[in-house]
Amino acid sequence: MAEAAPRDTGISDVDRQAFATATGVLAAVYIALLMGLAEPYWAALSVMIIANVDRDALFTKGVLRITGTFIGVIGGYYVGQWAEGLPVMQAALVTIAAAVGTYGRQRSAYGYAWFYGALTFALVMLYTMTTPDQLYSFAHYRCYEIVIGVVCGTLASWALGPHAGELHARLKTQAAATTALNAERQSLIAGVGALTIVIIWSLFDLPQLPQVLISSLIVVDSDPLATRHRGFQRILGCVMGGTAGLLVILIDASDVWWWASMLFLGVFSFARIHLSKSEQAYIGTQSAIAFLATLVSASPPDSLDPPINRLVGIVIGVSIMTVLVWALNPQKPAETPA
Template sequence: MSGAAARAISALRQELLEIDLAGSRSHHCNRVALAVTLAVAVALVLRVDAPWWAAISAFVSTQVTAPASLRRGALRIIGTAISAAAGLLLSPWLIEDQVALSLALFVASSIGVLGLQVSLHGYAWLLGAVTCDMVLLATLDDPTSALSVACNRTAEVTIGTLAAILVSHLLSPREDHAPPRPQAPGWSDLLGAQWASTQHAMRAGLGVMLVPLAWSWLQLPSFSQAAITVAAVMAVPVLSDDDAANRESITARGTHRILGCLIGGLAGLAVLVVSFENFLPWLAALAIGVWIGAHVQASARDIGYVGTQGAVVFIMTMVQGSGPPSSIIPGIERLAGITGGLLIVQIVAILLAPSAARVAAR
């Protein structure tokens, strides 16, 4: 993991040195920052429960072209809404039954990660799994919160996604020059030719299933963040039966996630040293951090996920309530959740690693 971190830090340094405010890449970063600030402003006016979730939705939904943003946004809204409803319907049957809840988390997460790999609309499947996990895990702290969490997450995602689509429609190129997307293999032959993808998804589901058990035993905060971490880190397309290569991909993604988290968290803490009392300076500081995260996310050096995660944590640190933040606790809790999720991923990977005999046979 140290080698992956060193390579990522070196590439990140090069990306920051190559920032060009006049290039086409900077125009995209401008659109991302504008979409995020618009989403935050609307979310604060509407007084939603978690305005940072609207900001994150705007960040990840703003693509290089308008058609790409529309596709991404539509998948995000549809996946979130359907899975929020599913989690809400399931929650009454799972309250105070931790075994049943863990099994539901396993099924939802496995299906979501598998859908990411085999479906043409994989992003919607993954977002669906994450949202369903959040709704179900919310019942651990408050059994009556499922309806509130489902409605709030859907509203926040919709606000942020619509902000991204609006900005993209007005300012992004209309031509979609991206290469054609690879044909998805579909849901057929999951126990045959696509068995590697099925195994991979089940490992992800097992990791999420262990979250409530581990967190209740250790009495740690941020249930939902740990589950999101496991699903996101395990969401690496499995292209072959090479277990070693698959584990390397998962390890690299986990390294980039924790590195981005640390960078975004430290940047947020550095900004919080300045006591923001006015809305506009705070919003400007948020936009600058998001701009840098978008620049790294667009990197061709295979460190885009560092920029994504850094921007997400920076947003969660900066956007906490109805105005400029007054506490660093949300950022600390997110870091704790991510660290716990990564540990769960590594434990699952070690326990389910192929034996030496199987590797030799291959």
């Protein structure tokens, strides 16, 4: 007798994965809070960032994110101690990390690990520059937060996402995004941008230096036109997600049930956009990130300062890097990968 075909429930893979992502975020946040971790936001962010309808792609991003984070944290911690009190050396290390991470992201088969390893290293360096007394706690807790987020996101996807119950997963390599020459050019721009941001921050005491740096590096793309478009989407998404988070806080963020329900609903809604194949998918990505940054902290949110500072940081970082992309890239289409 022939085996019956699976029943069509009418629920799309995007909806399933969005539901799994929201569930994973809520689980990661509560676990991080119960463990008393400093920044549960990073656990929630990890769930969101690795989310993918393709199970193998999700698994690969999770493994590479953990690998890159551990390498960046360990290397940054020991090098940071050596470079403490040497601002020129610290700025040079941030510049090199930004350049190396950008090049590896565009040329390596495991570019995600290269990028987040370098980005984590740079963040640790920034802590040695701004709050060296918190270096150990940042490095220590960051590893826990990332692992919790990746594990919760992966398990939620396996249990609730597309093809739920199928536990197979394998690492997927990626092809080079561009030529070596173009990758070198973009890595140079990323390094110059990182150094520019550090100098401007030190001169004008700008808010949220880590957020400024993260925002600027994430938008650097192998195609300069894509960088400009992504920069606009990042700002728009930040406004959307930040506004949604502010509304939740203004209504009553101290009510745990309201906060948890809105956190789940907001992540689900933005994840559906993030997981779609539309040209506006990145708006959903950034909206979710800003929404999480607004609502998730070590205690119930009671201030508008974090989302406002985050928005300022994103606008500054994206603007600086976009100007450099326009100025340092030739006015011609991106080259075909070789």
